[in-house]
Amino acid sequence: MLKDEVELLPATLRRERMLQVIGERGFVRVADLAETFGISDVTVRADLAALQTTHAVRRVRGGVIAGGAERREPSFEEAAVEFAGEKQRIGEHAAAMVSSGASVLLDVGSTTTAIARALVARTDLEGVVVITNGLRVALELEPAIGRIEVVVTGGTLRPLQHSLVDPLGTVLLDRLHADLGFIGCNGIDADRGITNLNLPEAEIKHRMIAASERAVVVADGSKLGQIHLGRIARLEDVHSVVTGPSAPDHELARLRRAGAEVVQVE
Structure with a gap:
């Protein structure tokens, strides 16, 4: 996805695509999401806060994991x-x-x-x-x-x-x-x-x-x-x-x- 394209995305669509990325990767850092979507860390955190209210994601130290992932085995990098x-x-x-x-x-x-x-x-x-x-x-x-x-x-x-x-x-x-x-x-x-x-x-x-x-x-x-x-x-x-x-x-x-x-x- 091009940076110019993601900057034009409505917040709801950006969050939907963000959720897809988190689900695919399991664990994603805030900085990685900011780079992927061409937005600031502050905007990423706001998006994650909105997603977390619906239990779609869970914030962890350094990043975020998909919601309901407690029974999924975390990778070493997630656990660390x-x-x-x-x-x-x-x-x-x-x-x-x-x-x-x-x-x-x-x-x-x-x-x-x-x-x-x-x-x-x-x-x-x-x-x-x-x-x-x-x-x-x-x-x-x-x-x-x-x-x-x-x-x-x-x-x-x-x-x-x-x-x-x-x-x-x-x-x-x-x-x-x-x-x-x-x-x-x-x-x-x-x-x-x-x-x-x-x-x-x-x-x-x-x-x-x-x-x-x-x-x-x-x-x-x-x-x-x-x-x-x-x-x-x-x-x-x-x-x-x-x-x-x-x-x-x-x-x-x-x-x-x-x-x-x-x-x-x-």
Whole structure:
């Protein structure tokens, strides 16, 4: 679509076409919409506000996703911009649990990627081995090679999360016993345990927990109270849950009544 054409579009038609773009891409940044439609960021935000009143879209940090997308698996890029500050604090807390000489299983995901960044920042660490099924996680750790040895599990690439899954995704995991495992998820519920939207990744997460001496689930507060298709583990199968300030108080209370050790970072 030419810029001159979109500038002449009535607001209702522009919003209709904007909604189509958002639906096709899943997640779109405000700046990208402004460039696509040849309008200002201010006008884009006004259009999105109008679309959001009808629940056609949902604003997230850095952009917008299609409304009703809560049960659709978000891409890594979508997930990375939601609760970014909270994930950073969870990552720093988790990285502080790692000692020199430790072996660590680091799951795929935006929160575990924050752990990887925090591990790189810990220049005091030496002789740490990190095994991951996340390509983005491995790349984040690359600057620390020499202090941190990075092992990628192998397997079949899932483009949405840049993760490695079966077939061949669990061969290495079945031969390992790590000191620590940091596991991400899409849902944590007091009754149903830890779950994930994607079944192949749920299986990898389950194997990582089994291969860890101490398994820690890391999740921003929006994941608490959510239940999804793929069962990863029961609450009693993991050592602790680390979450953030957005976690609902009633869900924290439910998890603790169920016997879970829950750490809420500030």
